[in-house]
Amino acid sequence: MDYHVNYINPEIKLSCYEGKLFKTEAAFENHLLVWLISGETKIIQADERFIFGAGSTFLIPKNQLATLINYPKDGLPHKAVAMHLSAKRLMEFYNNTHAKSKINTEKIIGFKKHPLLESCLASLIPYFEMQQNFPENIALLKINEAISILRTIDENIDNILNDFEEPGKIDLASFMEKNFIFNMPLEKFGYLTGRSLTTFKRDFFKAFGSTPQRWLTKKRLELAHYQLTEKNKKPIDIYYEIGFENLSHFSFAFKRHFGYSPTEVAERTL
Template sequence: MEYQVNYINPEIKLSNYTGKLFKTEAAFDDHLLVWLISGETKIIQADERFIFGGGSTFLIPRNQLATIINIPKDGLPHKAVAMHLSVKRLREFYGTENRKQKVAPNRIFSFKKHPLLESCLASLIPYFEMQENFPENIASLKITEAISILTTIDKDIDSILANFEEPDKIDLAAFMDKNFMFNMPLEKFGYLTGRSLTTFKRDFHKIFNVTPQRWLTKKRLDLAHYELAEKNKKPIEVYYEIGFENLSHFSYAFKKQFGYSPTELIGQK
């Protein structure tokens, strides 16, 4: 089996992937604390990229659009423990404590090696071998322990974890121009811009005078054309970074828009 996920409970999982690469595009509903045991993870955001190797620990904040590419490396599978830090859990942790908040930075958090954090996450491994259901009270303790350690080792983390606000209505054109390459459902784009799906579609048409689907496809293909023609990238390097699920669909859509395939474009140079 190329991809396997073992769950301690719905909030804690161990993934093991042995294929060439595994890609997902997401804006998670929960903060995701990841301990990468082996392999490599690339995270692509609109204006920044991250590469994490085995032994890394990082936090993907909720509602952050990103393409996540997991790759086995050095003969080892991509193996990682992921813990969901939900708003519900965080509200229980922070309670009524009044912490002065900074503006939450729009970035991935990477944590330096720390014995408390490493031991907390490593202690989860034996539980994945259990055949019976993992007790909820112990899972809750593990999540609370992880949150406590994060707030101890990184004083800036409260600005992310203690921020329970939902997305406000923001400039739709600016957001879409920045994030069009992420293959999200329209409902998610609407939510992240502070709109219902109906309002999102209405506002989008007012601004761009075209449907979101057509606009997104054209923008992604224009970017792909630039990457191929000007940056000398290969089609297989481009398609999964601009919101296409597979190479054949990308090639078909590219030829339909430009009249020639990605390989023909490269051959013209």
Template sequence: MEYKAKYITADIKLSCYEDKFFKSDIVFDHHMLIWFLSGTTKIVQADATYIFKAGDIFLIPRNQLATIINYPADGLPHKTVVMHLSAERLRTYYSKLDVNPAPLPSPGILCYNKHPLLESCLASLIPYFDMDVLPEDIAALKIAEAISILRAIDKKTDRVLANFETPGKIDLADYMERNFMFNLPLERFGYLTGRSLTTFKRDFKKAFDMTPQRWLTRKRLELAHYQLTTQKHKPLDVCYEVGFENLSHFSHAFKKYFGYPPSNLPRAL
């Protein structure tokens, strides 16, 4: 995979994947405002799947688990303008406002349907990626402009962007049942459930009576079997969407667990 990126600052980049495919399981530390220039992305979350193409604009809230699958399209690379809305910048922005909104519980991805104001704001960044000397504070001004537009066009914005809470301790069993398909380090699962790694492992053992690694593998394989047999998905698609890193590992684990490879399901199924 060939990846290229140009930066105005660490918070604003032009991202380009020129290979055929890229997949990652991730949880973002910052809110991400993204404008698609070319290519296609599938974003799989616990309760929704999104497909984004050229021209689409969307916001991924922080601390949201997702599987990101990027594809080139129409002979063009996967290219996006990405703006990180960090907690530091957001605190600075909201410190000047008298707002104290109630947090929006578990916000999904917010889509803006090629909104002209947002598109104009993000398009105005393009010339800066090729400049060696940039106007002072241009990134801060552009991020503030984007936040102002988001607040004007979506009343839920403050409930997402002005929420600076860290994840608190939540029901581990419920959270893992909804998010087992995301292939993240156990430390991240611990953080997102409000626990240290040691406490996470201890509570996990109490909840499921087995290690996290064994339970996660079993759950992912059972979901894969369902998608292959009932929903008739292709093994390659299933492999990445249930939390495996590559088809070879998935096929080996699937055959070991079920007795036959995912490409050769018994006729009775």
């Protein structure tokens, strides 16, 4: 298999991928602390992109729409330790901790190399080789250790970790115009805009006069056309960044919409 995951417990895992690339689109339910052992991770958000190399440590806040593309590099697989910082764990931690006042801030954070953080995450590696169940109390100690270190090295981290509010109702049109490239279930789009699925569909039609599926496909294809004609990009370099699962699906949808294939567009711009 190209991809496999070892679990210490449901909140801590080691992933290893040896194929060409592994892509996932997500708005994670929990904050995700990642230590990249080898390989490279590219993260695409609506208005920002990040590239993290081997040895990087970064935090993906919950409910942040992002496309993650993981690559092997330098002859090594993409290998990473990921720790889920759940609301339950964080509430338990902050119930006994004085936290600074919160300022609304939501962004992916890349941490500078720090011996405390690196040693905390590296110390997890031996546990993945254990055959028996990982003791719950040790997993909790490791998670609390990681939270404490993050608070030590980043004075603003409480603004993210100590925020337990659910997404509130926001302007649907502006949110969708910004985030249409992400291939999320409609239920997730509804949740992130503070709506039930039924309300989301109703408000969407009011805003755009179309069903979400048709509108999303049209917007993604128009962006693809722009990338091909104005940015001289190749079809294989863009389909996974604009919400399509594979190149054949993208090519079929593109030709049905425009009457010609993305390859023909690319050839015209040469």
